[in-house]
Structures are given as C-alpha cells and as structure tokens.
Amino acid sequence: MPAPDKDVIARRQEILRALQAIVPGEGVIHDEREMRAYETDALTAYRQLPLIVVLPQTVDQVSRVLKYCYDNNVKVVPRGAGTSLSGGALPLADGVLLSMMKFNQVLDVDFANRAAVVQPGVTNLGITRAVEHEGFYYAPDPSSQIACSIGGNIAENSGGVHCLKYGLTTNNVLGLEMVLINGEVVRLGGKHLDSEGYDLLALMTGSEGLLGVVTEVTVRILQKPETARALLIGFPTSEDGGRCVADIIGAGIIPGGMEMMDKLAIHAAEDFVHAGYPRDVEALLIVELDGPEGEVDLLIGRVEEIARTNQASHLRVSESEEERMTFWAGRKAAFPAVGRISPDYLCMDGTIPRRELPRVLARMRELSVKHGLAVANVFHAGDGNLHPLILYDANKPGELDAAEAFGADILKLCVEVGGVLTGEHGVGIEKRDLMSEMFTEEDLKQQQRVKCAFDEKHLLNPGKVFPVLNSCAELGKMHVHKGKLPFPDIPRF
Amino acid sequence: MDANFKPRDARQVEEAVKWAAGEDQPLEIIGQGSKRALGRPVQAARFLDLSDLSGVENYEPAELILTVKAGTPIAEVEKLVEDNGQELSFEPMDYGPLFGESSGRGTIGGVLAANLSGPRRIKAGAARDHVLGMEAVSGRGEIFNSGGKVVKNVTGYDLPRALCGSYGTLAVTTTVTVKVNPRPESSATFMLSGLSEDDGIKALCAAMGSSAEVSGAAHLPAGVNGGTSNTVLRLEGFAASVDYRFNTLQSLLRDFGSATRLDEDGSKVLWRSIRDVEPFAGSDAPVWRVSVAPTAGPQLLRILQNRMSAQAYFDWSGGLVWLSSADGEIHDADIRAAVGEVGGGHATLVRAGPSVRSNAAVFQPQPGPLAALSRRLKEQFDPKGILNPGRMVSGV
Ligand SMILES: Cc1cc2nc3c(=O)[nH]c(=O)nc-3n(C[C@H](O)[C@H](O)[C@H](O)COP(=O)(O)OP(=O)(O)OC[C@H]3O[C@@H](n4cnc5c(N)ncnc54)[C@H](O)[C@@H]3O)c2cc1C
Numbered sequence: 058m059p060a061p062d063k064d065v066i067a068r069r070q071e072i073l074r075a076l077q078a079i080v081p082g083e084g085v086i087h088d089e090r091e092m093r094a095y096e097t098d099a100l101t102a103y104r105q106l107p108l109i110v111v112l113p114q115t116v117d118q119v120s121r122v123l124k125y126c127y128d129n130n131v132k133v134v135p136r137g138a139g140t141s142l143s144g145g146a147l148p149l150a151d152g153v154l155l156s157m158m159k160f161n162q163v164l165d166v167d168f169a170n171r172a173a174v175v176q177p178g179v180t181n182l183g184i185t186r187a188v189e190h191e192g193f194y195y196a197p198d199p200s201s202q203i204a205c206s207i208g209g210n211i212a213e214n215s216g217g218v219h220c221l222k223y224g225l226t227t228n229n230v231l232g233l234e235m236v237l238i239n240g241e242v243v244r245l246g247g248k249h250l251d252s253e254g255y256d257l258l259a260l261m262t263g264s265e266g267l268l269g270v271v272t273e274v275t276v277r278i279l280q281k282p283e284t285a286r287a288l289l290i291g292f293p294t295s296e297d298g299g300r301c302v303a304d305i306i307g308a309g310i311i312p313g314g315m316e317m318m319d320k321l322a323i324h325a326a327e328d329f330v331h332a333g334y335p336r337d338v339e340a341l342l343i344v345e346l347d348g349p350e351g352e353v354d355l356l357i358g359r360v361e362e363i364a365r366t367n368q369a370s371h372l373r374v375s376e377s378e379e380e381r382m383t384f385w386a387g388r389k390a391a392f393p394a395v396g397r398i399s400p401d402y403l404c405m406d407g408t409i410p411r412r413e414l415p416r417v418l419a420r421m422r423e424l425s426v427k428h429g430l431a432v433a434n435v436f437h438a439g440d441g442n443l444h445p446l447i448l449y450d451a452n453k454p455g456e457l458d459a460a461e462a463f464g465a466d467i468l469k470l471c472v473e474v475g476g477v478l479t480g481e482h483g484v485g486i487e488k489r490d491l492m493s494e495m496f497t498e499e500d501l502k503q504q505q506r507v508k509c510a511f512d513e514k515h516l517l518n519p520g521k522v523f524p525v526l527n528s529c530a531e532l533g534k535m536h537v538h539k540g541k542l543p544f545p546d547i548p549r550f
Numbered sequence: 551m552d553a554n555f556k557p558r559d560a561r562q563v564e565e566a567v568k569w570a571a572g573e574d575q576p577l578e579i580i581g582q583g584s585k586r587a588l589g590r591p592v593q594a595a596r597f598l599d600l601s602d603l604s605g606v607e608n609y610e611p612a613e614l615i616l617t618v619k620a621g622t623p624i625a626e627v628e629k630l631v632e633d634n635g636q637e638l639s640f641e642p643m644d645y646g647p648l649f650g651e652s653s654g655r656g657t658i659g660g661v662l663a664a665n666l667s668g669p670r671r672i673k674a675g676a677a678r679d680h681v682l683g684m685e686a687v688s689g690r691g692e693i694f695n696s697g698g699k700v701v702k703n704v705t706g707y708d709l710p711r712a713l714c715g716s717y718g719t720l721a722v723t724t725t726v727t728v729k730v731n732p733r734p735e736s737s738a739t740f741m742l743s744g745l746s747e748d749d750g751i752k753a754l755c756a757a758m759g760s761s762a763e764v765s766g767a768a769h770l771p772a773g774v775n776g777g778t779s780n781t782v783l784r785l786e787g788f789a790a791s792v793d794y795r796f797n798t799l800q801s802l803l804r805d806f807g808s809a810t811r812l813d814e815d816g817s818k819v820l821w822r823s824i825r826d827v828e829p830f831a832g833s834d835a836p837v838w839r840v841s842v843a844p845t846a847g848p849q850l851l852r853i854l855q856n857r858m859s860a861q862a863y864f865d866w867s868g869g870l871v872w873l874s875s876a877d878g879e880i881h882d883a884d885i886r887a888a889v890g891e892v893g894g895g896h897a898t899l900v901r902a903g904p905s906v907r908s909n910a911a912v913f914q915p916q917p918g919p920l921a922a923l924s925r926r927l928k929e930q931f932d933p934k935g936i937l938n939p940g941r942m943v944s945g946v
Binding site for chain 2: 412
C-alpha cells in the first residue's frame, strides 16, 4: 500500500471537525474502538484502522464530503457491507472510510417497466424481497446476497449461480446516480435502455470504488421462472464431468445454474449438511434447469441422456422443491463446510476456458504437493469460474505465505491457459500485484487513463487494483513521432 | 498527398494513428462505411479503412466464444455462427434499408462501435453486453488489450464495453472477442390486432413481466402498418417450449382479444422489418430513434403529435420509439423536450442530410458535469482529437 501521508494524519482533528459540520451526530465515527468494526472486509488477513469513518445519509452530504476531501487532498475509501473478498474496502490510515450503509431505502418499484430504483446500501436480497410479492426477482445472486450491498455489487460487478443464463451485474443494471470525487453529481441511464454518449455505466460497473461513489441504482427485475428442477450427477473422473458440461452447452441448453465440486469439497459438504451426495465420485455436478414447465421437463430428459453418455455413475433428478433445495444445500454450504475441516482457507477466484478444466485440475494437484497444502474445488462450471479453496493454518509459521504463493500460482495458471485473474471477486489488493501477469504495461496505462478522467488526484480508493500508481501528469504526456509519412509498408489507396 | 490508409494488421493501424497524431491529421475510421450516414459527419480529410483487417482468429463454439478482426464483414460473422447452430443474440440491426443502401453491409467493428442491437435487446441485452474483450489502438497510437476471452471476467475496468457505442472516437478497434449463443430451435409470433397504442403497450408490458420469456415485443400503429394496428410478441426456443409459452400468452392476454400465430418464416420476415426500420425505408423524411421507459412510449407520441406531424412505431416493449417527421423538419427541440417530459431517455437523429446533421445535436445533449466527464475521457484516449472528430459532439 502507498505510505500514509503524515501531513494528512497530522490534520486529523481539523478534518474531523470539517466532516462533523457536514454529517451531524453519529454519522461521523472517530473513536478507535468503534472504528474497529470497519478495519477489514472479508479478506481478513489484512487490517487497517481508517483515519475517520463517515456514514452520510443524503446525496448532498456525500457530495460535500467528497468535495471537502478533494479540495483538501484527503483520500476516500467507499464501503458497502464489507463483504469484499479481495480487500476492496480495506481502509487507509490516512483516508476517510465512507460507509454507504445508511442509504438503505427502496425508492421505487415499477413492475410495468420491470425496474426497481434503490439506494446503494440495500442488500442484493433486499431487492428481491421488495418485488417478490408480484413474483419478480433480481437475477444476479452472489452467495453473499443476504449481506452484500447493491452498491458493492456494482463496484465488483458481482455474479452468482444464475449468471450463466441471466448475466452479471453489468447486464442487469439500467442506470445509476454517482458522485464524482470533486462533488459533482452525475446520472447515467435510467428506466430506458442504453446510454446517451459514452457508456460510462460499463466503466463504473466493476470499477472497485475507484471512479465514483454510487448513490442510487436502477436495476432490471425479472418475473420468476415458472419452475426449476435440478439434477445431481456424479462422475468417476473430472474429465467426464468437464465433457458433460461442454456437451450440455453444445446441445443448445443454457442451464439456470451449473456448479461442480471436487472430491474434497463433496466430502466436506456431505459431512456438514448430509445432502445425500455420493462419496465415491471424483466430480459432482449440479445442473439446474429453470423456465416454463413444459420446457424444463423436456430438457431434464436431454441432460439425463448427455450425462449417461459421459459415464455418469450417479444420477438423480429432483422430484420436489424440497429435494431441489437439498441438492443445493451442500453446494451453498461448501465454503463453511471447508471451514470446518481446516482452521483457515483462502478462497481464490479465476476463470478459465472450460475445455482447460481437466488440465488445470491436474496442475492444481501438482501445485498442492509443491506447496504442501490441500485444495478443495468448488466452481461455476458453466462459465469456467473456479473457486479453489486453499486449506492452511494461520497459526503455523509460514503457512499463510505458502497459501498465498499457492494462490498466486493458481491464478498465473488461469492466465496461462487463456483465462483471467478474477471472475467475480475483483482485483482489490489481493490480486493487484498479479495484474501484470495478464496485462502489459501499455494495457494498464490505458486503464489508468480511465482513472485519470474520473479522479486525476488518485484520491478514491488508491492502492487497489493497480500495482503501480502512475501520476496522471506523466500518463498524459504524449510521445509523438513526427512522421516522415508514409510508412511505405501500409497499403494506401 | 496520397494518405488514406488501408492497414492489414494491428501494427499498421498503430503506425498510421501514430503518424496522424504526430502530424495533427484527423482520421475518419471506416469499416465498410455502411453507417457513415449515422451520427455527425466527421471533420477529417483522411480515411483509415479497416476493411482489410478481416478474418476469424479463433472460434470455439463449445466455449461460446468468437474472436475476429474488427474489419470482418458482419454478414460473414453471422453466416459463420449460423452454420454452427449459433447466433449473435443481440441481433444487430442493418441500416441499409433505412439509408436507401443495400442490406448486409458493415463490419463487426462498426456494429460494436455503434452498439447496434435489435428487438432481442429486451431479453438478451445490447451489443455491448456480448463483448468480452478487445485489442485496440488509442488516439495516442498505443496498442492495448482489455477484457478477456472468457465469459466471466472482472479484471480491470470494462473498457471493451465502454468502447461500444463510442463511434470510433476513443480508439480504433482491431480485434474483438464476443460471446455467441445457441440459436433457438424454433420461433413464432403472437399477434393481436386493432389495439390502441396504450392498450398495445399495456399488453406488451404484461407479457414482458410474465414468465413467457418473450424475445421481441413491438406495437405497430395502424398508420404505419396499413389499415390496422398489430401488437406482436416473439417467442423463441425449443419447439415444445414455444408452443407452451404461446398458450401462456393466450391466457395471460385474453382480455386484449384473440391472437393469431405467425410461424417461423412469417415471424422472421416481420422481425427483420421491425429491426431494420423498414416501415420508414424508401423516403428521405427525418427519422429519430428514441429510448424511453417502455410505458412512456405512447405518452411521448401523444405529446409530439400536438407539436408536429409524427409517425411512429414501438419496439422494446414500447421503450424504443422509431419516429419519422412528415414535414421534413427535424423538430429536435420538440422531441428532446418531450423526452424530458416523459421521464427521461435519449433521442438520436438517425436519418437526415449531412448538412442538417452537421448543425444539429445528433446525439442526446448531456448535462454539464456528464459532458465534462465524457470530454475528459476523450482527452485521455485521444488528446489530439484525431479519431473521428465531431462524429458524436461538435468540436470533440
Ligand atoms: C461468503 C461470501 C460469499 C461471496 N460470494 C460471492 C459470489 O458468489 N459472487 C460474487 O461476485 N461475490 C461474492 N462475494 C464477494 C462480495 O460479497 C461481493 O464482491 C459484493 O459485491 C461486495 O459488496 P459489499 O456491499 O460488501 O461491498 P464492500 O465489500 O463494502 O466493498 C467492495 C468494493 O465496492 C466498493 N463500494 C462499495 N459500495 C460502493 C458505492 N456505493 N459506490 C462506490 N463503490 C462502492 C468499495 O470501495 C470496494 O472496492 C462473497 C463474499 C462472501 C463473504
């Protein structure tokens, strides 16, 4: 992380008074004990007390807080529910932590236009709760949906089991209001489709709190599918499982969810929730088909056939809603289940082309031996998004370092086979130093130029995402080659 | 000086842009130029013609991924994926008919640069929603990659999506990776006749809010469509599922009248004509493309009919209003005021002569802070303003 600015820390009292004048009463937290609640997000290996915590309640307050920080060169870290797994909301010793959790109102539900307007602190599940009485729901469903905020979902472009069929956050957001670091309020999109001018909504989604603070969100809501049924399919090898996934998609079937677990994860989950998973398989696949009843029944039959031709050794189809939930119970509890068999674990997140799955699993087994740590695999099989859980014990000297080295090797492997560093958890501080595995210096420069257009002083969430913070003045210089023209080798007409 | 460039690879694009930046020589970027009549005329004396930057780099149907050079004709891309039982789900519209040119022209780079999506936009998303990665050359003459070649990725800012709809004013795209999807086995259209605009849109919104998975929802008023209005809903998927959902719609929309069914072929013709704005082809009357909240569509038309002689039809469940002005005037002030009155959205002037388009705000004007932010983005990527200057905003 960038070294804290001693001058800003020395001005703490002055900054505190200024913020208290903007956000009255309990909206400013400066007591060390109370600030402890904010010192980490879900990447708990990293902790840092913020300079001051501010919980604004109105857009005007957000605007004035940011403008003050901008004018006085104070850094700001936006925070939602603090469930980031990549350290996206890790505070700075010389920065204000801006919690958006008092923005917790559903402002407008518009069924005719299939849109809901909510404040950023509303939880992901809270949106579905507000619309489910009419049979609607909000599709992107991160496992953390009961806790995480829609503002955080936008910042991380979060996804979940449903994303294979229904898209990520970026495909389900229609508009937003945000405040720029200089205090200006900007609205993008709305209940209409697509943008006027540059698609800044695309840049904001997944920007990890580096470009602006989201103060209002318009999302698309969908009618719940008529029905959903699931298949539980076990395979003697992960290759068979991988081929089955490819064949399902090859048959033109896009399931509502398609999740896979490896042996270690299956056993941990089964010991924990007794979902009835087979123990004698190497890979377990859960395929959920959702949609009109007539279609789901038809496709269940097709998927069964595909599973059989791929050597499935275990196959069950849910016959009731209760049974379907049981199939999912183990998968949904996979992380805590692994937590029971190991004092600590590191949850990685990378995406690979699906065809590389068997090769990547084999390499992971080798890496597991090399680093002396076990790994359990749970993944979104339909889109190749892996979540290797690296088991370690933080109390044993050196194990955290070994786990991190193992994690880095896995992510490098993902990039090596044509994939990416993160499918849904974000770069944050966790994968920041690996960015150069995937991008060249020139690639990263262009990304930082986006940052410069929004926040040329690097005051919003600095230290996240980018390994090197180039100054915008340096990035702005142009090294132009005065041409002689004519590049004889470029065809002309 | 002979200086219209026709590069064959990304390196040559980079060299040409570097030269242009060094010499302050603005470039007009052309795929096949099929959409040159769209947007503001570019203030540049030289062309960067990408039509030789063509060909498939990698197509993996099982991974649902296609990587092609940006100058590849869109017709070739569509044929290739169709031959593999797949489709570009955003169903790019074809401006040929509306501009009085031939159909099927244009490149994939041009389609993405203009973010062209068709009726399936309401279910499958816009062109930008199907873009996964890009290689491009900025106005600084720097070649860069962004995004990736897998369907799920949040590594770094989503520049590929942001370059969609930027009309080549930020960077020249040289290679794109898009997501493809299985092509539906079957399709049919559910059609109600004789409904008023309000009832038509009500029926569309009810269907969109149902579990029938509608992939096209349009209302064609009587004046545009001959003697009677048609309210049409498209269903696509496995044949049994299409039949099942047809029945769902029938019971859901019983109160709006009894429906007729257009099967595969009829349905295809109908949606192509809705997609390509064929009702307004074959004339020079100014045409606007207006995006508002679906229920605001009829209200917008009512307001406008008091101020001008407007003809219109509705796609996207009412939210996409194709509007034609009968008296030859563009009525930009009236239209933009009406968009504001019905709750906001955006209006783009898509058909008008070049001198009209030079003098009007073709794209929706933006409020001050948003315009300033957009300008800062342009300055970061193209500080010398050499890429398609003036195409979106006068002087930028
Ligand atoms: C058990 C568990 C399971 C998870 N499962 C998934 C999963 O399946 N899929 C998935 O995608 N993620 C998952 N996550 C990760 C996490 O829940 C998501 O990234 C979530 O979107 C973070 O939301 P948050 O409100 O907690 O944001 P925070 O953690 O508070 O912040 C995350 C980032 O968002 C920024 N931010 C927050 N609010 C705003 C705002 N209003 N304006 C601008 N920037 C803002 C912050 O600066 C930070 O960079 C999981 C996490 C846990 C703990």
